[in-house]
Amino acid sequence: xxxxxxxxxxxxxxxxxxxxxxxxxxxxxxxxxxxxxxxxxxxxxxxxxxxxxxxxxxxxxxxxxxxxxxxxxxxxxxxxxxxxxxxxxxxxxxxxxxxxxxxxxxxxxxxxxxxxxxxxxxxxxxxxxxxxxxxxxxxxxxxxxxxxxxxxxxxxxxxxxxxxxxxxxxxxxxxxxxxxxxxxxxxxxxxxxxxxxxxxxxxxxxxxxxxxxxxxxxxxxxxxxxxxxxxxxxxxxxxxxxxxxxxxxxxxxxxxxxxxxxxxxxxxxxxxxxxxxxxxxxxxxxxxxxxxxxxxxxxxxxxxxxxxxxxxxxxxxxxxxxxxxxxxxxxxxxxxxxxxxxxxxxxxxxxxxxxxxxxxxxxxxxxxxxxxxxxxxxxxxxxxxxxxxxxxxxxxxxxxxxxxxxxxxxxxxxxxxxxxxxxxxxxxxxxxxxxxxxxxxxxxxxxxxxxxxxxxxxxxxxxxxxx
Amino acid sequence: xxxxxxxxxxxxxxxxxxxxxxxxxxxxxxxxxxxxxxxxxxxxxxxxxxxxxxxxxxxxxxxxxxxxxxxxxxxxxxxxxxxxxxxxxxxxxxxxxxxxxxxxxxxxxxxxxxxxxxxxxxxxxxxxxxxxxxxxxxxxxxxxxxxxxxxxxxxxxxxxxxxxxxxxxxxxxxxxxxxxxxxxxxxxxxxxxxxxxxxxxxxxxxxxxxxxxxxxxxxxxxxxxxxxxxxxxxxxxxxxxxxxxxxxxxxxxxxxxxxxxxxxxxxxxxxxxxxxxxxxxxxxxxxxxxxxxxxxxxxxxxxxxxxxxxxxxxxxxxxxxxxxxxxxxxxxxxxxxxxxxxxxxxxxxxxxxxxxxxxxxxxxxxxxxxxxxxxxxxxxxxxxxxxxxxxxxxxxxxxxxxxxxxxxxxxxxxxxxxxxxxxxxxxxxxxxxxxxxxxxxxxxxxxxxxxxxxxxxxxxxxxxxxx
Numbered sequence: 047x048x049x050x051x052x053x054x055x056x057x058x059x060x061x062x063x064x065x066x067x068x069x070x071x072x073x074x075x076x077x078x079x080x081x082x083x084x085x086x087x088x089x090x091x092x093x094x095x096x097x098x099x100x101x102x103x104x105x106x107x108x109x110x111x112x113x114x115x116x117x118x119x120x121x122x123x124x125x126x127x128x129x130x131x132x133x134x135x136x137x138x139x140x141x142x143x144x145x146x147x148x149x150x151x152x153x154x155x156x157x158x159x160x161x162x163x164x165x166x167x168x169x170x171x172x173x174x175x176x177x178x179x180x181x182x183x184x185x186x187x188x189x190x191x192x193x194x195x196x197x198x199x200x201x202x203x204x205x206x207x208x209x210x211x212x213x214x215x216x217x218x219x220x221x222x223x224x225x226x227x228x229x230x231x232x233x234x235x236x237x238x239x240x241x242x243x244x245x246x247x248x249x250x251x252x253x254x255x256x257x258x259x260x261x262x263x264x265x266x267x268x269x270x271x272x273x274x275x276x277x278x279x280x281x282x283x284x285x286x287x288x289x290x291x292x293x294x295x296x297x298x299x300x301x302x303x304x305x306x307x308x309x310x311x312x313x314x315x316x317x318x319x320x321x322x323x324x325x326x327x328x329x330x331x332x333x334x335x336x337x338x339x340x341x342x343x344x345x346x347x348x349x350x351x352x353x354x355x356x357x358x359x360x361x362x363x364x365x366x367x368x369x370x371x372x373x374x375x376x377x378x379x380x381x382x383x384x385x386x387x388x389x390x391x392x393x394x395x396x397x398x399x400x401x402x403x404x405x406x407x408x409x410x411x412x413x414x415x416x417x418x419x420x421x422x423x424x425x426x427x428x429x430x431x432x433x434x435x436x437x438x439x440x441x442x443x444x445x446x447x448x449x450x451x452x453x454x455x456x457x458x459x460x461x462x463x464x465x466x467x468x469x470x471x472x473x474x475x476x477x478x479x480x481x482x483x484x485x486x487x488x489x490x491x492x493x494x495x496x497x498x499x500x501x502x503x504x505x506x507x508x509x510x511x512x513x
Numbered sequence: 514x515x516x517x518x519x520x521x522x523x524x525x526x527x528x529x530x531x532x533x534x535x536x537x538x539x540x541x542x543x544x545x546x547x548x549x550x551x552x553x554x555x556x557x558x559x560x561x562x563x564x565x566x567x568x569x570x571x572x573x574x575x576x577x578x579x580x581x582x583x584x585x586x587x588x589x590x591x592x593x594x595x596x597x598x599x600x601x602x603x604x605x606x607x608x609x610x611x612x613x614x615x616x617x618x619x620x621x622x623x624x625x626x627x628x629x630x631x632x633x634x635x636x637x638x639x640x641x642x643x644x645x646x647x648x649x650x651x652x653x654x655x656x657x658x659x660x661x662x663x664x665x666x667x668x669x670x671x672x673x674x675x676x677x678x679x680x681x682x683x684x685x686x687x688x689x690x691x692x693x694x695x696x697x698x699x700x701x702x703x704x705x706x707x708x709x710x711x712x713x714x715x716x717x718x719x720x721x722x723x724x725x726x727x728x729x730x731x732x733x734x735x736x737x738x739x740x741x742x743x744x745x746x747x748x749x750x751x752x753x754x755x756x757x758x759x760x761x762x763x764x765x766x767x768x769x770x771x772x773x774x775x776x777x778x779x780x781x782x783x784x785x786x787x788x789x790x791x792x793x794x795x796x797x798x799x800x801x802x803x804x805x806x807x808x809x810x811x812x813x814x815x816x817x818x819x820x821x822x823x824x825x826x827x828x829x830x831x832x833x834x835x836x837x838x839x840x841x842x843x844x845x846x847x848x849x850x851x852x853x854x855x856x857x858x859x860x861x862x863x864x865x866x867x868x869x870x871x872x873x874x875x876x877x878x879x880x881x882x883x884x885x886x887x888x889x890x891x892x893x894x895x896x897x898x899x900x901x902x903x904x905x906x907x908x909x910x911x912x913x914x915x916x917x918x919x920x921x922x923x924x925x926x927x928x929x930x931x932x933x934x935x936x937x938x939x940x941x942x943x944x945x946x947x948x949x950x951x952x953x954x955x956x957x958x959x960x961x962x963x964x965x966x967x968x969x970x971x972x973x974x975x976x977x978x979x980x
Contacts, residue, residue, distance in 0.1 A: 341661020
């Protein structure tokens with residue numbers, strides 16, 4: 047790994063990014079390049095790229111804008127075939143000519159480039175973290191390609207907090223050479239990646255994007271957060287990464303034709319990522335709702351209806367099977383309101399009855415805590431007792447989820463869970479999320495999140511059937 | 514406090530709710546009532562209400578449905594003037610007649626009733642927590658009145674996690690006697706309450722609701738999450754609390770006329786609550802955005818545009834003032850993209866320049882972390898070093914926020930902050946949120962949340978000007 051523009055000044059990106067590369071535990075050799083030579087972070091600094099004793103696989107370029115063309119020239123001369131240009135100040139500030147110059151040099155020399163105006167890249171399998179923020183997501187199956195560096199950071203940070211890792215993170219910057227569609231094409235064939243997430247401000251080669259996305263979508267879901275869908279936003283995008291946001295109707299049609307799952311906020315992108323990673327696809331849009339609380343059931347029903355999901359009428363057989371163990375005052379309809387007093391096994395039993403009904407394509411289950419039969423939580427509990435009670439509850443919740451996972455396998459339909467586990471305490475949520483993530487499982491929190499997850503899974507299932 | 518239907522069986526609500534009343538630290542006397550007598554949780558049990566040696570201020574009623582009328586009769590006879598009927602199985606299951614029966618008894622006897630089908634109530638000032646879930650929100654200035662008990666729980670749990678408390682929590686259930694509008698009327702005059710939050714499935718007396726809400730809205734903001742705005746949801750609401758959801762267009766018009774702030778998810782209700790509690794109102798819809806990251810700026814711009822906010826063009830004077838200290842490659846427009854490399858004081862300086870510009874009614878600031886100049890976070894840090902680094906960062910972030918709070922006071926305009934602090938770690942977020950909540954301050958996380966907060970504040974400001 048060549049690092050062109052290395053610095054020993056901790057305030058400069060030439061140091062910070064190099065430090066992240068070193069701290070991340072990259073196993074290969076690192077060749078910092080700086081005319082001043084010396085040593086930085088334990089690695090010998092070379093005056094020029096030509097001086098490096100072997101041909102690096104890749105170069106990270108952090109020199110000032112005017113020097114990028116020369117740096118690329120040096121890389122090509124040294125036989126380096128890939129580079130990440132961190133340096134900004136090109137097309138996004140009107141400097142298209144300078145940008146085109148180094149791209150031409152690279153292309154003529156058979157070198158591909160990420161950036162410029164990139165925050166860096168991550169490949170967790172290789173412990174490779176040459177990027178601006180000191181973020182070290184663990185290995186996982188979610189790839190991020192983003193025209194905003196900050197949004198790569200936001201996404202990987204939030205995935206980390208939820209207990210999940212990444213395969214590759216790419217801050218694609220101005221996309222002067224490699225475009226989003228190139229990364230999608232690569233990630234579609236990357237065995238580490240199961241879901242592709244992308245933040246997009248604009249597409250440069252629409253035709254190729256459509257060809258690539260259509261095929262890639264058949265292999266794995268592509269979730270895209272497309273910004274610039276208002277005039278004001280499009281203007282802001284132009285000055286950010288020089289992207290031409292274009293007509294949103296065109297993008298919308300493009301996404302629909304190619305099976306791309308469009309989301310509208312970062313939260314929704316995270317939710318979509320974990321929906322695809324953790325849940326099987328439903329065969330249709332017919333939803334059964336089992337809610338340990340009437341209000342949650344009503345909110346989920348509204349959310350489903352708005353998302354084009356069908357909260358089906360349950361058959362008399364299903365109702366009578368539920369009658370056999372539910373309290374007499376239960377709602378006798380969909381949503382199945384478990385009402386105060388239905389705890390423990392009855393909750394999972396109700397889920398199974400609704401799940402196996404031929405009328406449903408899957409179930410939304412809201413409220414796990416009653417299933418875990420929480421004991422009386424004393425105000426006056428000691429810290430140790432509270433910890434024990436929480437461990438206990440975490441164990442019981444995981445037990446309930448394991449039972450549901452078995453059920454899902456038996457029935458071949460998803461049970462999307464929404465339960466406000468994070469609200470018990472931040473530490474509890476983190477502990478539980480980690481345990482669940484290790485089992486490749488994620489609980490949504492709110493009714494509208496669970497409904498959105500169901501709708502996104504259903505949309506992708508429809509694309510796969512159409513192919 | 515009379516507790517009618519007290520039980521010594523820990524699986525029964527007659528025990529659990531009583532336990533929460535005791536654990537919550539209620540300072541008055543508790544009189545459990547059960548024909549079996551004896552003692553529960555340290556309190557002497559009385560066989561009948563008539564046996565209680567003084568007149569209780571209130572009764573909690575947890576007996577089976579068929580016995581509620583008699584319990585109310587006993588209360589009236591004993592001179593009790595207020596009751597909370599926890600018992601379910603009335604109008605929501607088609608049993609309107611039985612419900613009307615005990616309401617008539619209460620009204621004739623001058624007794625008001627919460628419920629039936631209520632989860633209970635909370636008055637934090639009085640340490641009064643007779644409710645189903647073992648939740649003990651701390652005292653605060655947010656009141657919740659909800660036709661769903663679970664949603665009271667969800668809301669108070671999430672507020673607790675964010676570091677905030679409640680004044681009163683009311684699970685209004687079927688609203689056979691007291692209605693949402695009665696609670697709103699009371700809370701509008703409650704000095705502990707600064708913002709009223711309500712989950713609503715349906716209004717029973719539309720005319721009175723409008724009269725009450727119109728006046729109450731002039732005193733403090735009323736934030737309502739109205740469900741049943743789809744046919745499927747309305748049907749679910751009917752079987753939940755017997756509410757008639759009615760035409761959503763009628764509700765929408767009613768909310769607009771009365772200044773009610775309508776939200777569409779529980780998250781949005783929480784965000785609205787903290788927006789009103791922690792931020793001053795803007796005088797209009799003209800927004801300046803300062804973003805420590807281009808992508809965040811674009812997303813915020815889109816969100817603002819969709820919410821009817823105006824991301825204004827900055828004047829040449831403002832641009833040239835920013836030019837004086839920003840790096841040459843900055844975006845020179847709104848959003849002000851601080852771009853990689855703008856740290857520390859420059860961030861708050863940019864906020865101040867945009868805030869004091871006559872062209873803006875307020876600022877959205879995205880990304881606090883760069884302002885706090887984070888050091889190099891080593892992968893290999895010890896737990897203690899990491900803790901110290903986080904304490905350090907929390908302190909610096911609080912310093913930045915304090916500076917901004919001063920600026921807000923000077924300019925009389927809001928600076929809504931969105932910054933992904935929670936993603937640093939769950940413990941860090943909790944620590945920081947607690948410190949900020951103590952200063953009555955809340956940081957939003959995502960760009961769309963900050964934009965939504967601005968829009969909700971602007972909407973309420975418009976109502977106040979119209980009165």
